[in-house]
Each structure stands twice: as C-alpha cells, then as structure tokens.
Amino acid sequence: MCAPAATARVQLRVYSGAADTVYNAEHTIVAVTEPGATATIGGEAVKVYPNTGSFGAKVQLKPGTNKIEIAARKGSDKAKETLKIYLAEKRAGASAAKAETGNKEMTFAQPLIVATDSGAYLQYGPAGDRLGGSKMCFLDSAITLRAVGESGSLYRVQLSANRFAYLPKEYAHAAASAAPELNVTGSWSITRGEKADRVSIALPARLPYDYWTEDGDPATLCVEIYGACDNSNWITQRSLDLGIIDRVDFRQIESDVYRVLIHLKSKYVWGFTVGYDGTAMRIDVRHAPTSNGMKGLHVGIDAGHGGKYPGAKSPAGLIEKELNLDIVLKLRDMLEKAGAHVTLTRSGDTGPSMTERKRILRDAGVDISVSVHNNAGGSPLSAPGTAALYKHSFDREFALAVARRLLELDVNLFGLVGNFNFSLNGPTDYPNMLVEGLFMSSLEEENLLADPEFRTRMARAIFLGLEDYISEALGK
Ligand SMILES: [Zn+2]
Structure with a gap:
C-alpha cells in the first residue's frame, strides 16, 4: 500500500524559450508537464498533448522586460514557473547571414598521381554540408588519378580533357604512375550469372568512371569511362537469354570519354555494381528477385x-x-x-x-x-x-x-x-x-x-x- 504523495506539485519543465535577451517580439515557449494536466502560458490556456504532456505557444513580447508565467495543474496539484525575458532592439546587422567561408582552391604546379583506396567516391564539386558533398559515384580501389589541385580535404582530379571531380584525400594515397591519358578499349563479353548478368570490358588499366540510370520504359544503365577510346571489335553476348539485360551498346561521347549503354528489359532496376577484375571493368546488373511477392524476398x-x-x-x-x-x-x-x-x-x-x-x-x-x-x-x-x-x-x-x-x-x-x-x-x-x-x-x-x-x-x-x-x- 502506498500513501498518497505528500507533494502537491505537478511536474513542470520548461523545454525551450527560457532566454535572458531576445531580439524578436515573436517568441516560442515549449514546456512539459504530466499527461492529463492542464496548462497556461502567459495566462492563456494551451493544449497539453495527451501522450506526452508537452505544450507550447507563441507569445508576443513587449520591448523591455517581459514576465511570462507558465503554469500546470492536475487535480489539486499545481506548478508554476516564471520566465523573465528582455526584448532588446534589433542590433544592426545582427541578422545578416555570415558569408560562407569556403575552402580556397589551390592548383598544383605538377599533377600529383594518386590511387583510390577502398570506399573511395567522387564528388561533383568542392561544397559540403552535414551529409558531405553531393556524391557522383563510388570508385573501386587502385584506380590512379591525376590530382591537379586541392580544396581543403579534397583533391581536384582530372578525369578526361574536359571533366574534373573531387576525391576525398582520406580515400587516396600517392601512387608511382598514372595510366596513359588515352587508353583503347578491348573486347566485351556479356554473360548470364545466377543472380546477375555481367558485362566485362577489357581495358589496359583501371580507369575512373561514373554511372547512372536513365529512366524510361525500359530503363538504361549508363557507365562512362574516362580516358578511354573505342577499339572493342568484339562485343559478344554469350547467352541469348539474359536475365535482365536486353542489349548493350556504346557511344564515344568525346575523344576520351567512352559511354557504355546497357538497355534493360523493363523499367525496374534491381541494382547494379561497377568495379574491376584486374584491369577489366565488371558491371553486374542484378536480376529481379525470384520471390513470390513478399514471400522469399x-x-x-x-x-x-x-x-x-x-x-x-x-x-x-x-x-x-x-x-x-x-x-x-x-x-x-x-x-x-x-x-x-x-x-x-x-x-x-x-x-x-x-x-x-x-x-x-x-x-x-x-x-x-x-x-x-x-x-x-x-x-x-x-x-x-x-x-x-x-x-x-x-x-x-x-x-x-x-x-x-x-x-x-x-x-x-x-x-x-x-x-x-x-x-x-x-x-x-x-x-x-x-x-x-x-x-x-x-x-x-x-x-x-x-x-x-x-x-x-x-x-x-x-x-x-x-x-x-x-x-x-x-x-x-
Ligand atoms: Zn535520424
């Protein structure tokens, strides 16, 4: 048996809005009491959320000192807090956004040859936010690149005569030599595996690339290889019954940009992985799951x-x-x-x-x-x-x-x-x-x-x- 609580206080905690000095007349206060209690802010009744006991309101402050009472009540139990908030005049320029101080970009006198480490990725530009810079694609390891400059923690790398990207330094190490600036492509083979179709393209070195899908019915998977020009005289499909690939093709977009086109059989893409086996590019395109709807998925x-x-x-x-x-x-x-x-x-x-x-x-x-x-x-x-x-x-x-x-x-x-x-x-x-x-x-x-x-x-x-x-x- 428990005796009734001796205290006649209901829980009350100011969560936000308790400030000494503010510059905005519109001020939001949030507090928390017990579920089932009633509450007021500045004398006005406010909604107490039934599952949490949270409540809040926007109040209008007057210039100078404001006293705002926050009160909660449950049965005969009560609690009260008074906030003292000073509304000051807006400081000139106080709200002007500070200019972004980005990293200065430096150009190297000589390109630095770097090779990618496991987990490497490219960014389109040098910008970043809390999630990092906008990613272009992941790269396999041991791909050599010419770093022509740097911007903070990023190398600026040259992919082809006209294409540049940014590579985080933490995923790169210095390498002895880079691939030649122009590389000829060799034979392709397209095979059917148990869970994926595979496109293999012979190359003389592990070259950088980018990839994306073009929406459409059916969809197309594009892989662009930088520093490559076509000499693939055998593009050989080794099965007439591929799992998801309809047909493959290529375009020489620029003299050193080679675009692989993989046309799928439907508009749905079930995933693909781009990487290397030695210096041969390997593109695995996954088949649709063999599940019966959710069963077996x-x-x-x-x-x-x-x-x-x-x-x-x-x-x-x-x-x-x-x-x-x-x-x-x-x-x-x-x-x-x-x-x-x-x-x-x-x-x-x-x-x-x-x-x-x-x-x-x-x-x-x-x-x-x-x-x-x-x-x-x-x-x-x-x-x-x-x-x-x-x-x-x-x-x-x-x-x-x-x-x-x-x-x-x-x-x-x-x-x-x-x-x-x-x-x-x-x-x-x-x-x-x-x-x-x-x-x-x-x-x-x-x-x-x-x-x-x-x-x-x-x-x-x-x-x-x-x-x-x-x-x-x-x-x-
Ligand atoms: Zn989260």
Whole structure:
C-alpha cells in the first residue's frame, strides 16, 4: 500500500524559450508537464498533448522586460514557473547571414598521381554540408588519378580533357604512375550469372568512371569511362537469354570519354555494381528477385542511430534511436509473417558505423532495403510531416510507393526527396530508400510518435508501401 504523495506539485519543465535577451517580439515557449494536466502560458490556456504532456505557444513580447508565467495543474496539484525575458532592439546587422567561408582552391604546379583506396567516391564539386558533398559515384580501389589541385580535404582530379571531380584525400594515397591519358578499349563479353548478368570490358588499366540510370520504359544503365577510346571489335553476348539485360551498346561521347549503354528489359532496376577484375571493368546488373511477392524476398532494414548516437531528442524526452528501433522491429515481424527474409543492421542498442551498415546489407545480399529515421527541426508548433527520401532516380518509384502509404496515417507530407546524400542511399547494389517518419521536435507529431499503436501503424505503412512496390515491379 502506498500513501498518497505528500507533494502537491505537478511536474513542470520548461523545454525551450527560457532566454535572458531576445531580439524578436515573436517568441516560442515549449514546456512539459504530466499527461492529463492542464496548462497556461502567459495566462492563456494551451493544449497539453495527451501522450506526452508537452505544450507550447507563441507569445508576443513587449520591448523591455517581459514576465511570462507558465503554469500546470492536475487535480489539486499545481506548478508554476516564471520566465523573465528582455526584448532588446534589433542590433544592426545582427541578422545578416555570415558569408560562407569556403575552402580556397589551390592548383598544383605538377599533377600529383594518386590511387583510390577502398570506399573511395567522387564528388561533383568542392561544397559540403552535414551529409558531405553531393556524391557522383563510388570508385573501386587502385584506380590512379591525376590530382591537379586541392580544396581543403579534397583533391581536384582530372578525369578526361574536359571533366574534373573531387576525391576525398582520406580515400587516396600517392601512387608511382598514372595510366596513359588515352587508353583503347578491348573486347566485351556479356554473360548470364545466377543472380546477375555481367558485362566485362577489357581495358589496359583501371580507369575512373561514373554511372547512372536513365529512366524510361525500359530503363538504361549508363557507365562512362574516362580516358578511354573505342577499339572493342568484339562485343559478344554469350547467352541469348539474359536475365535482365536486353542489349548493350556504346557511344564515344568525346575523344576520351567512352559511354557504355546497357538497355534493360523493363523499367525496374534491381541494382547494379561497377568495379574491376584486374584491369577489366565488371558491371553486374542484378536480376529481379525470384520471390513470390513478399514471400522469399530478402529485405534489409536499418534502424537509424543507436548505441552512443541517440539521434534527435523530443521535448518530452523521446529518443530517436529507440523510436527507430521500435518501428523497425515491428516492421521486421510483419515482413517475416509475410514470408520475407529480413536482415537488420542492428537489433538492439548498438551504433554500427555507416560503412558497417552498408557492409552488412551488401554481404547479406539483400534484394531491397529501407532505413528508418525520425526528423527534427523547424517550429515545435508546426507539423511538417513525413518524408520519403532516395538518392538515385531508379529508387524514386519505391520511395513514392512508401510515401503514399505513409500519408494514409493522416499526417502532412514534408516531401518526396531525391538526390538525398545520406550514406545508406548511396549504394546502387540494391534498391533502397529512407523514411523520416515524423518530426520529433513538433509537439503534435511527438504526441503521435509517443503512441506505440501509432508506431505499429507507421511500420504497417512502410510494409504496405514496400509490398505495393514489389507487386507492381514483379507483376505479382
Ligand atoms: Zn535520424
């Protein structure tokens, strides 16, 4: 038996908005009390979210000192906090954005010959943000390049007479000599493997390249090889019954830019991998999964953050890594029930690196993968909504299918976001996309995320989106 609590205080914690001096008359305050309590900010009743106890309001400040009372009450238990906020006049130029101080680009007197290390990738330009610079493509190791300059942590490398790109120095080491500036291509062979068709192109050296897919029905996979000119007098298809490739071709785009064209049999791309065997370029184009819809499909699921990386934290104290994992485990159960085989990048509170997560998915040979996160940012009083994100255009249909189902949760659409530079969306080896469930920083969306039943519905929406895409793409 417990005696009633002696204290007559209800929980109250100011989460944001407690500032000494501000320059904006419009000021947002967020606080947290117990679910079921009532609350006021500056004497005005505000909505207390039932699952979290979070509440907030925008107040108008007067010049000078403002006293704002925040009060909560549950039955006869009460609590009160008073914020003292000074509204100062706007400082001249205070809001002027600071000019971006980018890295200065330096040109080397002599090109420096470098070779790529495992994990190397190229960027189009020297810019970067929290996700890094916009990636052009991953490169195999031991590809020599001419670095003609540098910009901070990047080498500027020359791919062909007219094409340049940027290579992170951490994925390069000095090399003795580079390939000649012009290299002739040798024979091609196109073969059918168990899970992929393979295009092999004989080259005298491991040359740099770029790759992309052209949307269309059917789709085309393009691989551009820099420093190469055509002398492929045998382009030999060794099977008349390829799994996914319809036919191959090439274009000599510039005198030292050689474009490989791989026309597929349908508009769906199930992944491709570009690399080298010795100095022969190897392009593996994966067949469609042989699963019967979801039955037998191998799905990779990634729960964002984990371990010492908590991700976002909500006003009421929800932690992103925990929400992500909860949704992912629910999704796993739904998939397994439907007969799918699931590989997780983490099943507990661990925080594998991005490289490790990609290795787990690639080594497992997943057919398709989804990464689950939740978002943060913007006003806590807004409800920005859900987002489906992808990097490569061939993943758009998949992301779109999931986005459509997420909207059935009756939430706003933040967006269907392409060219998203998230590490796990970089691989082309299998279709992949990222879900940013809802905004944990939004009081309304935090309230939804706090409800385990809602998280089950979110897992269900991702499941249904995946199922929609698979049945459309496999025609089953
Ligand atoms: Zn996240």
